[in-house]
Amino acid sequence: ETGVTQTPRHLVMGMTNKKSLKCEQHLGHNAMYWYKQSAKKPLELMFVYSLEERVENNSVPSRFSPECPNSSHLFLHLHTLQPEDSALYLCASSQVGRLGSGANVLTFGAGSRLTVL
Amino acid sequence: QQQVKQSPQSLIVQKGGISIINCAYENTAFDYFPWYQQFPGKGPALLIAIRPDVSEKKEGRFTISFNKSAKQFSLHIMDSQPGDSATYFCAASMGQGGSEKLVFGKGTKLTVNP
Numbered sequence: 001e002t003g004v005t006q007t008p009r010h011l012v013m014g015m016t017n018k019k020s021l022k023c024e025q026h027l028g029h030n031a032m033y034w035y036k037q038s039a040k041k042p043l044e045l046m047f048v049y050s051l052e053e054r055v056e057n058n059s060v061p062s063r064f065s066p067e068c069p070n071s072s073h074l075f076l077h078l079h080t081l082q083p084e085d086s087a088l089y090l091c092a093s094s095q096v097g098r099l100g101s102g103a104n105v106l107t108f109g110a111g112s113r114l115t116v117l
Numbered sequence: 118q119q120q121v122k123q124s125p126q127s128l129i130v131q132k133g134g135i136s137i138i139n140c141a142y143e144n145t146a147f148d149y150f151p152w153y154q155q156f157p158g159k160g161p162a163l164l165i166a167i168r169p170d171v172s173e174k175k176e177g178r179f180t181i182s183f184n185k186s187a188k189q190f191s192l193h194i195m196d197s198q199p200g201d202s203a204t205y206f207c208a209a210s211m212g213q214g215g216s217e218k219l220v221f222g223k224g225t226k227l228t229v230n231p
Binding site for chain 2: 004040041042043045090092104105106107108109110111
């Protein structure tokens with residue numbers, strides 16, 4: 001396996017379900033991200049784990065909960081979602097320097113297509 | 118001020134033609150401008166990027182033109198091919214990297230007809 005792998009690729013869940021999305025990167029990167037991709041909207045950054053710190057978008061509802069057990073794995077736990085949460089959820093990784101390089105190249109996975117009924 | 122405005126939303130070009138996608142930004146602190154390409158069923162992938170110290174960068178058929186004074190940058194695809202059909206996103210970031218500062222446009226769906 002190479003690159004960034006996301007599972008499952010497709011998920012249908014009811015509003016009362018609890019599910020998790022999984023992401024694994026094989027690139028040796030030190031930062032991982034969750035993005036939400038909705039039609040006709042910019043990619044929305046949800047969470048970042050970078051250099052062992054977590055950064056989150058304050059507009060993301062608490063029904064989304066990230067977990068990053070190590071630098072290669074990232075989870076997005078889903079709980080009591082709403083139909084408007086249906087979207088493509090993209091995981092990405094990058095190599096971030098402590099002093100910064102100003103050019104953060106993201107490598108994206110293929111995404112998990114989520115449908116909330 | 119943190120937005121990147123991208124146009125057009127969709128674009129149809131004939132094979133061999135030139136595809137042009139435009140982006141505009143407000144925040145003059147942005148100092149890195151990448152373009153990402155996304156094929157159906159795939160995640161976005163970095164296509165080409167530019168810094169504001171140059172006005173143009175070319176990689177094969179893909180060229181970024183950058184106008185610092187107008188705060189605009191554009192992607193030109195020369196000799197467009199059906200295999201170029203994809204969604205293109207411009208983006209901008211600033212400072213010391215870290216994609217918490219990477220701002221994306223809404224995307225342009227490009228269709229190249231044979």
